[in-house]
Amino acid sequence: MSVVVFADTRGEKIAKNALETLTYGRKIAATAGGKVTLVTFGDAPQDRLAGLDANKVIVARKIGDADSQQLARLVSDVATKEGAQWVIFSHDDTGKAVAPRVAARLKAGEVPGASTLPDGQGLIRRNVFSGKALAYVELKTPVKVVSVMPNSIPVEAASPGAQVEEYTGDAGAAKVIVKEVRKAGEGIPLPEAEVVVSGGRGMKGPENWGPLEELARQLHGATACSRPVADMGWRPHHEHVGQTGLAIRPNLYIAIGISGAIQHLAGVNGSKVIAVINNDPEAPFFKAADYGIVGDAQEVLPKLIEAAKKLNAER
Secondary structure, three states: OEEEEEOOOOOOOOOHHHHHHHHHHHHHHHOOOOEEEEEEEOOOOHHHHHOOOOOEEEEEOOOOOOOHHHHHHHHHHHHHHHOOOEEEEEOOHHHHHHHHHHHHHHOOEEEEEEOOOOOOOOEEEEEEOOOOEEEEEEOOOOOEEEEEOOOOOOOOOOOOOOEEEEOOOOOOOOOOOOOOOOOOOOOOOHHHOOEEEEEOHHHOOHHHOHHHHHHHHHOOOEEEEOHHHHHOOOOOHHHEEOOOOEOOOOOEEEEEOOOOOHHHHHHHOOOOEEEEEEOOOOOOHHHHOOEEEEOOHHHHHHHHHHHHHHHHHHO
């Protein structure tokens, strides 16, 4: 069996979701004693690529930006040459754009947003209807394409020693021109965070965000916000989670001053534990929460911060 995994290895280090995707591919290959080929692009250092736990790494140095059409041609070409039965992506912005194109090129069935490995019957689970239901999908095509939801598969320890090759095929000309790059800044990227502390309009203004940020720091997590908060300019748009923002799956999601509309829940209901702080006992979010506190955020947050500091001091 041959498994091709696509991962973005750009940046100062390889992102957690890329390592999760590689782990997913290795587990599928292991069921039949197959080999894993990782496909990537950009200028990642040779030693970083060689340190990945894959049999082979193929890197397209001439592709510098995430042009979905170029990447679809790249992955399809490698998958064909390697005789791949499985092609694995992360279900991030790039994966959402490239995986369907690859599936169409390879005449392959696709599971977008998979949250499990294939079970004994070959069924793969994914969320549907904004997370209100689960679907179990069986792929019967010779080639199968899967994009994996971030934070669904624990990263396993790697055994470095991949053979690195440069892609010599033709991925075509780029049709996307990058005019500006805005980095999210320091801190843990939202898709990689195991703890997320998120605020909504109930925070009453951007000047009240200090305690929320402090709680996130004490919990070694990241900050997020609802769409109205980003639209009003209280917080940067890269922190917006929900149906029209980022979909995240942290171990703990703390929602502060967020009512819990279905559009917001669609992006966070994959969280393993949800805790809600709201002064409205009828807020819809309480129905989806594992834990809830009815109270004013400005009174509750200092107490949570002190508890987090005490916990850190005891470790």
